[in-house]
Amino acid sequence: MSKHKLIPNTFALKCIADSSITWPQQQNEFDKNQPYIVVGEGSNILLLDESFHGQLIQVSNNQFVVSETPDTYIVELGGGLNWHKTVVQLLEQGINGAENLALIPGTVGAAPVQNIGAYGVEIAQFVHAIEAYDVQLNKIVKFNNDDCQFAYRDSIFKHQTYQGKSRFIIETVWLKFSKGAQVVTEYGPLKQFADDYQRQHNCCPTASSIFDEVCRIRQSKLPNPHKLANAGSFFKNPIVEQNTALQLQQQVEECLDMPIYPYADNLVKLAAGFLIDKAGLKGYAVNDAQVHQLQALVLTNKGSARGADIALLAKKVCDKVNHIYAIELQPEVRFISSAGEVDAVSYLNTLLDKS
Ligand SMILES: Cc1cc2nc3c(=O)[nH]c(=O)nc-3n(C[C@H](O)[C@H](O)[C@H](O)COP(=O)(O)OP(=O)(O)OC[C@H]3O[C@@H](n4cnc5c(N)ncnc54)[C@H](O)[C@@H]3O)c2cc1C
Incomplete structure (x- = not known):
């Protein structure tokens, strides 16, 4: 456990946690009866005060393991991985599906919490299973897709609490992608892109062209948190x-x-x-x-x-x-x-x- 750590956040607010725990390495120093918060990259939090009197928990699992069946890829991802880099790595390995979710900031562990979504796709479509530490039961528990109760920007992980704090610390996420899945281009600006692509190339856009287009659109319309x-x-x-x-x-x-x-x-x-x-x-x-x-x-x-x-x-x-x-x-x-x-x-x- 280290003391007095700045809580990462894309609002660039200064807020210091009394102590911090790298999860699961320092799990034995965790005191569930004291205040704690789980934070990834802090791209979806607003820190109201300049200090947090409790334990800052940051998940560090970073495994990326691909297995496959004749029809699908199942990818095991550590909760501490960066989401965008994961999308890039998936595409590099020929695994398509997550390209519409490119450039969403944050970690893999946080992504299912609010069921991240963009350009007509949500992570819920790919979640095969999730493993999380259950603070209430003091053990690792596994969720299948239905257990997660995904909805628009919502999941069970937002609602289950332990003494008013997050009950689950997500350590590992398994995503399942169909081989040969079609790209999703129904969302407005992507539809236009797909029509143009079809005219020029006589075929549907590739997943990597959708990735490039999503990155281009996002960079042109959303402020970069590193700059603003x-x-x-x-x-x-x-x-x-x-x-x-x-x-x-x-x-x-x-x-x-x-x-x-x-x-x-x-x-x-x-x-x-x-x-x-x-x-x-x-x-x-x-x-x-x-x-x-x-x-x-x-x-x-x-x-x-x-x-x-x-x-x-x-x-x-x-x-x-x-x-x-x-x-x-x-x-x-x-x-x-x-x-x-x-x-x-x-x-x-x-x-x-x-x-
Ligand atoms: C510029 C910008 C663009 C964005 N665009 C989109 C978008 O298109 N679509 C979209 O859905 N979101 C978007 N977001 C929101 C944000 O990127 C996502 O919500 C992301 O999943 C947050 O990840 P994080 O690691 O930063 O989580 P944090 O902000 O650190 O945490 C968010 C919540 O998840 C919980 N949490 C974090 N890690 C874990 C874990 N391992 N286990 C349990 N709980 C955990 C935290 O306790 C907190 O309640 C955007 C944010 C920014 C800054």
């Missing part, structure tokens, strides 16, 4: 009843061209970034915390923002969108205080009560 600190999409896209969405489209002038995506049964998914943009919030700032000028879904730290500034900005964005469109936005980013993780929605509501 951010945690990607700050809010989830809201899931609402279809009638609510249609009413907005019909009754609110600026929502006439609002995108609506089918979700399930009578439910649809709206684009949170569209609503934030139409609410006139691009560029809106609280001190150095600012809604990105081009990508309304991204909150940024221009330099000296504190976690509290970013949280206050998030609250103001939620309030304004709710006031104008009666749609409740919920943070996708996880909130961590000096005592441990706090529920982001409740935290923002507390700010509301105080204002």
